[in-house]
Amino acid sequence: MSGDGRPGDMRPLPAVPGERPPKPRPAPVPEPEAAEYWKAARDGRLVVQRCDDCGRHQLYPRARCLACGGPVSWVEASGRAVVYSYTVIRQNYARPFRDWIPYVVALVDLDEGPRVMTNIVGCDPEAVSVGMAVRARFEPVSEEAGIALFEPA
């Protein structure tokens, strides 16, 4: 049974013959309550929900404030954040990600409060650390959606 039975046992996939076009990042199919979030990122802005009653910020978008149940409105965020945790992905057999290995997946805490998952780009993966200051940078992924990546501030 040697060699099977654990993620790290995977050997590299055989090369696919012929030319393969680069595979784009996956794009979300925005749900109605999130359309503004994805559209803003498409336009190079990071928005978060702010509670009309208690002022708390939240992501991902929900119908009501998670703290008090109050109604929420979209406000623009600073785009500043700190790294809460990160990992360097060294094995992923799904494209396009396998073409990018190694890359950084991180949870970052926005200055406004909400925590989001993202990729840290624009630096060596080994240079990322917990507590590191980062800022948003945007990438369109479809006609209706963009995503916020983060880079060293």
Add this chain to the structure above:
Amino acid sequence: MSAPWRRRAVVAGVATSDYPHLPDFSEHAVHAQAAQRALDDAGLTWADVDGLATTGFFPMYATGVAEYLGLHPTYYDETNAGGASFEVLVEHAAYAIEAGVAEVVLVTYGSVQLSQMGRRLGTGGGGGAAAMAPGPAIYDALWGNTLVGNYALAARRHMHEYGTTPEQLASVAVTMRQHAAHNPMAQYRDPVTVEEVLSSRLVADPLHKLDCCVISDGGAACVVTSAERAADLPSAPVYVLGGAHATSHHLNLSAASDLTVSPAAQSGPLAFERAGVTPDDVDVAQLYDSFTITVVLTVEDLGFCAKGEGGPFVEKGGLALGGKLPTNTDGGGLSACHPGMRGMFLVVEAVRQLRGQAGATQVADARVAVAHGTGGMLSTGATLVLGREAP
């Protein structure tokens, strides 16, 4: 909790199927083998079964297993909490027995994950499928994170806050392998050292290949009935003293408020309270070990050591035979068998320990055992407290 009139639920039979590699079995055939063995162990027959609890990756899963097994249960349950499912299902079965709405509940698990899906599981995250993630799951699905990556994020944060080291994490895998050496069915039995774990390939920093569970085929089952019914059965009954479960988030790790705390911090205290015992009373534990960090978080959250001291606890042999909390005496998911949702195996090994049937890894005079499942991306936790004696 121990009103004299109360009908008590017990585990009267346990078994695993063959494992870890079953290329000639269907998933349902694994259920059938484990279930037949558990019924034999209990001294019961299919005709005695009026309840079925199981879960898998399709809706109406329990109904399908009932059909395959030829059962027509009037109690069924398929609560899916990932790896924690089977602790929840046994807890629910105990309530059904205690409420008098079921007499004999068969809880079964079967999987041919290794044969069917193989080794990509856990590291095939994202890709085109990410965009198809249902509802809110999209938010964490766009970044190429993997199952291993989610646990790696928790490990990194624990290291940052508490100084937990890769060596301490590795020591969990080393201890599990020591236990697996005594389990002839275990997928891996050769000893490993901390150095070997650390020199195995990084899959998602800081987790190495040997920080990850194995991927197996296999199944397990147990029979839950009343203490009255079990009095006439061959095996010593094991009492379900208490159980509880909790959840902190689903597929979005970004929705977890603190990655250094798992749902065990909620389910554990509740289960101990319901059981009328404390962590100090526990003689042996079966703790979900999807990854080494899972065990470190669980021993802290269940109260076997203080928050942040899980690293030193495991490094000093806390999980080993003769240690403070002998854990995963069959070799665990890190070495013996992990078919995807390992929770049923935890119950089987806990019961064997309490019956004194655990062979070379038997903990002397084990009276109270804990089985704790962890599912999803540290999303769910379910604690069962089992005992040899009536409460």
